[in-house]
Amino acid sequence: MTRPLHPTALVTGGNRGIGRAIAAGLKARGCNVTITARNADEGRDAAALLGVGFTRVDLTDPDSYFEMMTRSGGFDILVNNAGVLSHASLLAPDSDFDDAMQVMVNAPLDLVRLNVPHWRQSGWGRVVNLSSSWGAHAEGLEGPGAYGVAKAALNALTRALPRDLPPGVKINAVDPGWVRTRMGGEDAPRSVEQGADTAVWLALLPEDGPTGGFFRDRRPADW
Ligand SMILES: NC(=O)c1ccc[n+]([C@@H]2O[C@H](COP(=O)([O-])OP(=O)(O)OC[C@H]3O[C@@H](n4cnc5c(N)ncnc54)[C@H](OP(=O)(O)O)[C@@H]3O)[C@@H](O)[C@H]2O)c1
Numbered sequence: 001m002t003r004p005l006h007p008t009a010l011v012t013g014g015n016r017g018i019g020r021a022i023a024a025g026l027k028a029r030g031c032n033v034t035i036t037a038r039n040a041d042e043g044r045d046a047a048a049l050l051g052v053g054f055t056r057v058d059l060t061d062p063d064s065y066f067e068m069m070t071r072s073g074g075f076d077i078l079v080n081n082a083g084v085l086s087h088a089s090l091l092a093p094d095s096d097f098d099d100a101m102q103v104m105v106n107a108p109l110d111l112v113r114l115n116v117p118h119w120r121q122s123g124w125g126r127v128v129n130l131s132s133s134w135g136a137h138a139e140g141l142e143g144p145g146a147y148g149v150a151k152a153a154l155n156a157l158t159r160a161l162p163r164d165l166p167p168g169v170k171i172n173a174v175d176p177g178w179v180r181t182r183m184g185g186e187d188a189p190r191s192v193e194q195g196a197d198t199a200v201w202l203a204l205l206p207e208d209g210p211t212g213g214f215f216r217d218r219r220p221a222d223w
Contacts, residue, residue, distance in 0.1 A: 001123030001168045002207070003076075009033045009203065010075040012059065012111070013082030015046040017181035018130065021196035022079055023050055026203060031077065036068070059107035060099060066114065074118025077203045080108035080154070081130045085183050087144045100146035105153045116166060125169035127161075128202045129154050131214065133175045138222035155214060155223055162212040170211035172202045175221055 009026045013019040014035025027033045027050060035050070036057035037043030047054035055072070057064045059082055084103050086096040112127060119125040134143030135151020143151055158173040165171060179195035180188040198218050202209075214221045 003124055003204070004122070006030050006032050007076035007124075007126075007204075009077035009079065010036065010072075010111075011079040011081055012036045012057065012107075014050075014052075015039070015042045017183065018176055018179055018192050018195040018199070019079070019081035020046055020050070021192035022081060022128075022199045022203070023052055025193075025196050025200035026077065026079075027052055029200070029204060031203075034072070034075070036065075036082070059103045062107070062110060065107060065111060069111065069114035074115045076118075076122060076124060077126045077128070078111055078115055079128045079130070079199060079203060080104075080111065081128075081199070082107075083130060083147075083183065085144070085147050090145055090149070095146060097146040097149070100150040101153065104147075104150040105157065108154060109157055112161065112165075112171075119166045119169045123166070123168040125166070126203050126205060127165075127169065127171035128199050129158050129171070129173040130199065131155055131158070131173040131175055133177075133216070133221070136175070136214070136221065136223055158214065159212050159223070170202075170205055170209060172205075172210060172212070173214045174198045174202055175214070175216040177216065 009031040011023045014023040015037035034053035038058045040056045043054045132151045134148045141148045176195035177190045178188040179190045
């Protein structure tokens with residue numbers, strides 16, 4: 001199956017940061033984009049500026065995304081962008097382990113599962129998981145607290161899921177580099193557009209493109 005002329009795309013956490021730049025990049029390439037945000041006002045404002053759709057989703061509340069996926073009927077492109085970063089030790093009472101795993105592992109897998117009926121029908125799909133070098137074993141799994149563990153688990157999902165996804169659906173993970181966002185901070189060397197570039201490329205890969213890979217600057221990265 002070939003790519004639809006105007007693929008539908010869902011970008012989680014698209015109200016700001018890299019997600020917002022990914023949404024803009026996909027829209028500029030003819031996609032029919034929907035962003036999600038937790039805060040309805042922020043989401044609506046960002047969507048209006050981008051000229052895309054908006055739906056309120058909190059990834060720690062599965063009811064909110066089950067409802068959204070049922071109502072929408074699914075998307076051609078799924079960008080699991082939303083992320084949380086805490087520096088609390090994994091062993092601290094205030095560890096964000098459960099939240100990190102929910103937002104960056106469980107919810108992305110749930111969204112993939114909920115989207116499978118759509119892909120079975122359409123025969124074409126792309127999943128992009130926003131990962132990090134901090135979740136790479138090859139770089140010492142440096143992410144603080146639960147972050148690196150969750151990104152490593154997201155990478156593991158990316159490697160394992162091609163076995164089970166319907167034909168025509170590709171899934172890849174991306175390390176956007178260190179990017180100037182609320183998470184990355186103002187000292188980061190990369191703009192959000194630079195951080196979004198590889199994700200947008202992966203979201204629109206041609207039929208002979210890779211699946212089950214990890215990419216940085218459009219090139220394979222070590223897990
Ligand atoms: N910036 C970097 O240097 C860098 C480096 C490597 C990887 N990444 C990854 O790139 C992705 C985007 O990061 P960013 O730098 O753009 O971060 P950001 O500016 O902090 O944005 C994070 C986004 O995730 C959303 N989010 C957080 N918790 C959520 C939840 N429970 N439900 C729904 N949405 C939620 C936020 O929504 P709210 O506005 O409601 O908080 C926001 O839209 C993340 O996965 C991050 O781990 C970033």
